Amino acid sequence: MSWFLALTCLVSADIYQETFTEGNAAYQAGQYAQAAAAYEKLVSASVVDPVVFYDLGNAYYRQGKPGLAIANYERALDLNPNFQQAAENLEKALRGTKRNLARPLPPAWEQAVLFWHYGLSSRATRWAMLASWALFWAGLAAYAWRPHRYLRAALIVAAVASLAFGGSAWAKTHRAPLAVTIVEKADVRFGTSGQETVRFELFEGDRVTVDRREGGWARVTTVGGERGWTQESNLLFVAPPYQAATPETPTS
Amino acid sequence: MAVNTSRLIVAALLIGMVSGVQYACAQPMATASVDSSQVRVNEPFQISVTAQGGRIAEPVIPHADGLRFDRSPSLSSSSTQISFVNGQSAMVTKREWGFRAWATREGALTIPPISVRIDGKNCMTEAIPVTAAAASSSPPQALDNTVQTPPQSQPNTSQSAEKGTPTVEDALILETSVNKKRVYQGELITLSLRIMQLDLPGLSASYAAGPSIPLPDTEGFYQGPINKLERQESRKGWTYDVVEHRMPLYPTGTGTFKIGAWNWEGYIQWFSRVGPQRQYHTVTTEPIEIEVVPLPDRPANFSGGVGRFTVKASLLNGDVTQGVPTQLQVRITGEGNPDSILAPTLPPIPWAHVSDAEISPSAPGADWSKIEKVFTYNITPLEPGNQAIPAIDFCYFSPDKGQFITEKVDSFSVFVRPSGEGQKLVTVGGTEAQQEKQVEIIGEDVLPILTEAAALRPFKANRFTMPLLFALPPALSIAFLVFLHRKRRLENDSAYARRYYAHAKTQKRLQTAAESDAPSEEIYHALIGYLADHFGVSEAGMTSSDARSLLEANISEPDLADNIVKVLRTCERAQYGDGKLQPEEVQALLRGTESSIDRIEALSGKGVRR
Numbered sequence: 001m002s003w004f005l006a007l008t009c010l011v012s013a014d015i016y017q018e019t020f021t022e023g024n025a026a027y028q029a030g031q032y033a034q035a036a037a038a039y040e041k042l043v044s045a046s047v048v049d050p051v052v053f054y055d056l057g058n059a060y061y062r063q064g065k066p067g068l069a070i071a072n073y074e075r076a077l078d079l080n081p082n083f084q085q086a087a088e089n090l091e092k093a094l095r096g097t098k099r100n101l102a103r104p105l106p107p108a109w110e111q112a113v114l115f116w117h118y119g120l121s122s123r124a125t126r127w128a129m130l131a132s133w134a135l136f137w138a139g140l141a142a143y144a145w146r147p148h149r150y151l152r153a154a155l156i157v158a159a160v161a162s163l164a165f166g167g168s169a170w171a172k173t174h175r176a177p178l179a180v181t182i183v184e185k186a187d188v189r190f191g192t193s194g195q196e197t198v199r200f201e202l203f204e205g206d207r208v209t210v211d212r213r214e215g216g217w218a219r220v221t222t223v224g225g226e227r228g229w230t231q232e233s234n235l236l237f238v239a240p241p242y243q244a245a246t247p248e249t250p251t252s
Numbered sequence: 253m254a255v256n257t258s259r260l261i262v263a264a265l266l267i268g269m270v271s272g273v274q275y276a277c278a279q280p281m282a283t284a285s286v287d288s289s290q291v292r293v294n295e296p297f298q299i300s301v302t303a304q305g306g307r308i309a310e311p312v313i314p315h316a317d318g319l320r321f322d323r324s325p326s327l328s329s330s331s332t333q334i335s336f337v338n339g340q341s342a343m344v345t346k347r348e349w350g351f352r353a354w355a356t357r358e359g360a361l362t363i364p365p366i367s368v369r370i371d372g373k374n375c376m377t378e379a380i381p382v383t384a385a386a387a388s389s390s391p392p393q394a395l396d397n398t399v400q401t402p403p404q405s406q407p408n409t410s411q412s413a414e415k416g417t418p419t420v421e422d423a424l425i426l427e428t429s430v431n432k433k434r435v436y437q438g439e440l441i442t443l444s445l446r447i448m449q450l451d452l453p454g455l456s457a458s459y460a461a462g463p464s465i466p467l468p469d470t471e472g473f474y475q476g477p478i479n480k481l482e483r484q485e486s487r488k489g490w491t492y493d494v495v496e497h498r499m500p501l502y503p504t505g506t507g508t509f510k511i512g513a514w515n516w517e518g519y520i521q522w523f524s525r526v527g528p529q530r531q532y533h534t535v536t537t538e539p540i541e542i543e544v545v546p547l548p549d550r551p552a553n554f555s556g557g558v559g560r561f562t563v564k565a566s567l568l569n570g571d572v573t574q575g576v577p578t579q580l581q582v583r584i585t586g587e588g589n590p591d592s593i594l595a596p597t598l599p600p601i602p603w604a605h606v607s608d609a610e611i612s613p614s615a616p617g618a619d620w621s622k623i624e625k626v627f628t629y630n631i632t633p634l635e636p637g638n639q640a641i642p643a644i645d646f647c648y649f650s651p652d653k654g655q656f657i658t659e660k661v662d663s664f665s666v667f668v669r670p671s672g673e674g675q676k677l678v679t680v681g682g683t684e685a686q687q688e689k690q691v692e693i694i695g696e697d698v699l700p701i702l703t704e705a706a707a708l709r710p711f712k713a714n715r716f717t718m719p720l721l722f723a724l725p726p727a728l729s730i731a732f733l734v735f736l737h738r739k740r741r742l743e744n745d746s747a748y749a750r751r752y753y754a755h756a757k758t759q760k761r762l763q764t765a766a767e768s769d770a771p772s773e774e775i776y777h778a779l780i781g782y783l784a785d786h787f788g789v790s791e792a793g794m795t796s797s798d799a800r801s802l803l804e805a806n807i808s809e810p811d812l813a814d815n816i817v818k819v820l821r822t823c824e825r826a827q828y829g830d831g832k833l834q835p836e837e838v839q840a841l842l843r844g845t846e847s848s849i850d851r852i853e854a855l856s857g858k859g860v861r862r
Contacts, residue, residue, distance in 0.1 A: 016708035051705040089698045137725035141732045
């Protein structure tokens with residue numbers, strides 16, 4: 001049974017690698033739509049890899065779809081905040097947007113207390129929290145067995161570290177999700193109806209945070225604090241679960 | 253503690269004394285004085301007003317014939333004094349103000365009493381007489397040129413001999429001039445602002461009306477960057493240090509415009525035989541009128557430039573590959589307002605995509621009046637073959653000739669090589685014409701894709717993984733702590749250890765009892781040993797009667813006690829009677845013993861009476 005499972009995994013891995021290679025080949029041949037479709041197939045299959053998102057961003061950028069490109073660069077950076085190429089390409093893509101709107105800032109308390117955690121991915125933070133948590137309990141057991149002042153100091157350090165990383169992991173998990181406008185222009189209204197008055201407009205590539213979702217509408221907030229409702233189909237969410245931009249997704 | 257108490261007492265006393273202070277305004281008083289009773293017309297002098305009392309308001313400066321006052325004080329100060337006399341405390345506030353004043357005519361003048369409201373009462377100062385002499389400029393006060401300065405800085409005696417003694421008027425000269433007074437709209441006018449200070453040892457001029465001399469009003473003109481020149485000039489036989497500011501001005505409208513007067517106000521200071529001298533001095537230039545003529549009818553290709561210009565163009569590379577951009581630079585140099593020059597419109601180039609011009613004004617060169625503006629166009633060839641960039645027109649207005657002039661830049665030949673397989677042009681959406689505008693070249697702009705990724709596999713989020721991983725360390729740690737606790741108790745608590753090991757020990761003894769020579773004795777000792785270990789008493793000398801007492805005291809089930817005692821008595825009888833038990837009897841005794849022990853263990857688990 002276990003052999004069968006291992007074999008299945010191996011075959012699946014080959015399929016994903018093959019799709020990725022196909023996407024790369026299409027990209028290098030200048031067939032950006034095909035490349036994007038291949039990468040999107042991986043995203044639909046729940047393959048989560050910053051390189052895939054980065055390449056997908058490039059494929060959309062080449063097709064002149066800055067919104068989708070920015071969303072995928074943001075996803076790559078969310079998974080690996082130190083991904084230099086993604087950061088650079090994101091900057092270039094943003095320069096091509098109408099407003100080059102800045103990314104909404106996290107809450108002030110997070111900026112003040114967790115200023116150090118922006119270079120860490122959610123995954124890294126979670127593992128660091130688990131490691132420090134395990135160390136704390138191991139240290140506690142060791143201290144109960146043979147107390148030592150160095151061990152006590154290490155225990156305090158591990159406790160502080162697990163608290164800090166735990167807070168960071170919590171903040172990263174519970175922050176309002178980031179979304180990117182993927183249509184040329186999106187109306188943001190006072191309420192969840194097309195009849196509501198337009199409050200302001202979002203343009204392709206504008207990044208917003210979404211704090212509520214209701215019946216296909218999302219309540220968005222820009223970096224300047226402007227808030228209103230827009231249709232979810234105007235946005236692509238950066239955070240997981242990663243929604244693939246299917247051909248049905250409006251892009252203009 | 254003692255120190256703190258004494259500090260508190262001192263603080264309390266101070267607070268008490270201050271709170272008990274009475275405003276000592278029995279003698280509210282206001283006085284006024286001037287820094288000099290002999291003044292000159294239009295020369296400022298200072299009036300000082302002093303008031304003392306409790307609550308003091310601002311003084312009211314009255315109007316006076318022949319005098320002009322600056323009613324906002326040039327200086328103001330306040331001080332408070334607390335005094336204690338015969339146990340009574342009093343607080344006196346003293347305020348001082350300084351006001352600038354000028355005599356507007358000659359003769360004997362009087363500064364009328366100045367009113368200051370102190371503690372709700374109006375206090376008046378004494379009137380102050382002032383004598384005003386004629387203004388120093390008629391005739392100007394002579395500067396004693398035999399100044400008391402170190403020998404190395406003695407003035408030029410030949411100069412002195414030639415022109416005599418300089419006056420205050422000669423000390424500082426202000427001049428404004430323009431190179432032309434009738435110009436076309438947008439044409440360059442150079443406004444020259446010159447401050448000339450007499451170069452005499454010990455002579456200085458300090459501007460008094462602010463941190464720097466304000467420039468004259470140039471409303472209606474677009475102002476270019478100011479150029480500063482410093483040099484020495486000779487005038488009337490005297491040497492002057494000249495600071496000249498050259499300001500390019502471009503009239504933005506038509507009609508008559510005025511460049512405002514330029515003012516200097518300050519003190520001239522010098523040394524004479526009698527010591528340092530100081531005199532207030534003002535200098536004002538005349539305003540300059542400029543007549544601005546409109547431009548004649550403008551042609552459609554007019555670039556906005558007014559002046560004298562030359563235009564040159566250069567192509568970065570005339571042999572290019574399809575899709576690889578090259579740069580065309582159009583460089584405009586000359587005299588005129590660079591900000592008014594728009595990018596030249598390139599003639600249609602159907603074989604290429606042309607970007608908007610990037611503008612890069614060059615840094616000013618040695619000649620401040622010369623400007624340079626460079627327009628750079630990115631030209632991306634779309635079609636291979638021999639192509640040409642047509643001639644470019646640059647139209648400007650020449651004020652010297654009074655007409656528009658069109659300069660032409662020669663056309664360029666470009667050979668475009670066809671692109672290879674790997675370099676395709678990518679166009680995005682829209683019509684064919686729009687596509688040409690949106691051409692994008694592979695390999696430019698964004699960084700390339702990455703072809704190496706980690707092992708790609710679907711991410712299966714398991715919601716139990718994190719809680720499990722989170723719970724595992726404390727669970728393991730707590731299990732270890734419990735183990736450690738039991739181990740230490742077994743080591744340190746002998747009663748606990750005896751009870752803990754009693755069952756296992758007895759089981760082992762019972763297993764060997766059946767094969768022994770005296771099984772009844774073995775069973776008896778095993779059971780007595782178990783009871784002693786379990787209940788924490790001494791095994792030595794324990795009889796079946798002692799066992800009954802022990803069991804009755806600790807076990808709530810009388811039947812169990814009876815059974816155990818029965819087993820023990822049977823064993824005693826076998827030991828002290830014929831001493832031989834049948835194997836069946838031994839087995840029965842063993843079963844009875846084991847079941848009794850199991851029952852005691854079970855009861856212990858539910859809570860044994862101790």
